Amino acid sequence: MNATSRKARVLRSGLAVAAVLVVAACAGAPPETFDLAAASLPPAHKLRAQIAVREPIASLDLDSQRILVRTGPETVAYLAGAQWSDRLPALVQTRLVQTFQNARLLQSVARSGTGVAADYNLELDIRAFELDVGGAQANVDIAVKIVAAVSGRVVAARIFKTHVPAAGAGGREVSSALNAALSAVMAQIVAFTSTQI
Numbered sequence: 064m065n066a067t068s069r070k071a072r073v074l075r076s077g078l079a080v081a082a083v084l085v086v087a088a089c090a091g092a093p094p095e096t097f098d099l100a101a102a103s104l105p106p107a108h109k110l111r112a113q114i115a116v117r118e119p120i121a122s123l124d125l126d127s128q129r130i131l132v133r134t135g136p137e138t139v140a141y142l143a144g145a146q147w148s149d150r151l152p153a154l155v156q157t158r159l160v161q162t163f164q165n166a167r168l169l170q171s172v173a174r175s176g177t178g179v180a181a182d183y184n185l186e187l188d189i190r191a192f193e194l195d196v197g198g199a200q201a202n203v204d205i206a207v208k209i210v211a212a213v214s215g216r217v218v219a220a221r222i223f224k225t226h227v228p229a230a231g232a233g234g235r236e237v238s239s240a241l242n243a244a245l246s247a248v249m250a251q252i253v254a255f256t257s258t259q260i
Contacts, residue, residue, distance in 0.1 A: 094146045097130070097238035099154055101161035102246040104253060106168075112260050113171040115181035115212070116160050119152040119205070121189040126152055130237060131193040133202075142194065145234030151192060155205075155245065159187075162249040168257055183218065183260055184210045185252075190222070192245075194229055194237045201227045201240035203248050209259050219259040223248045 124131055128150055130142040147154055156174060163172040173179040191204035203225050209218040225247045229240040 092144070094144050095234050096146055096148050097234060098148045099158050099238075099242050099245055101158045101165055102249045102253075104162065104166040104250055106166060108168075108257075109170070110168055110257065110260060111170055112182045113179055114163065114169055114183045114185055114256070114260075115173060115175040115179050116156055116163070116185045117175040117187065118156045119187035119189045121152050121192075125189055125192055126150060130234070130241070132237075133193045133195045133197075135197070139193070142232075142234060142237055145238065147238075152189060155187070155189060155192075158245070159185075159249050159252065162253055163256075166253050168253060181212045184212055185256070186210055191224075192241065194232070194240070195226075196232070198226070199229055201229050201237065201244045203227075203241065203244035205248055205252070207252055207255070209256060219255070221255055223251045223255075225251075 124139055128146040128148075130145050130147065132140050132142050134140055149157075160172055160174055163169060171179055171181075173181075175181070175184060186208040188206040189204075190206055191202045193202055194200075195202050204222065206220070206222045208220045210216065211218055225244045227240045227244040227247070230236045
């Protein structure tokens with residue numbers, strides 16, 4: 064890469080960061096709200112098991128309605144003028160339950176604490192759910208454990224990671240890329256679960 068190309072790339076990165084973090088001119092304007100969707104999966108061979116999906120754990124910066132932006136290896140900010148429709152862990156829990164339901168894989172699947180006599184608990188840790196400005200991509204990283212409800216034994220565990228290019232730094236483009244990344248991860252979680260119980 065020649066010096067001119069390098070300068071242009073640095074300038075584009077700087078402009079992208081500025082666009083993401085710019086404060087809205089109307090400080091009192093409410094943020095635009097975005098949702099995440101359940102993944103649509105073809106029906107799978109039904110298993111005779113019931114699962115309770117626990118609300119994922121997440122670091123303080125992710126346990127929020129704010130949309131996280133990584134501006135450097137150790138620096139993060141929030142996307143200006145945009146938010147999720149619910150706290151991220153609660154939203155991911157709801158959409159994963161719906162993804163399992165769409166696959167018609169299990170006898171029953173529900174959120175934990177809803178009275179379902181589960182055979183297994185699905186425990187999740189949201190390790191990353193962010194726009195990486197430098198790479199212009201959405202990163203989703205979720206660790207999953209399948210735990211036997213009666214014994215507390217960990218039946219299986221795996222980390223799922225996906226990166227999806229973001230078409231821009233606005234709320235609509237960022238939320239769309241994160242939604243696509245989450246859909247891919249949820250499909251992988253359902254497939255993984257089907258092979259472990």
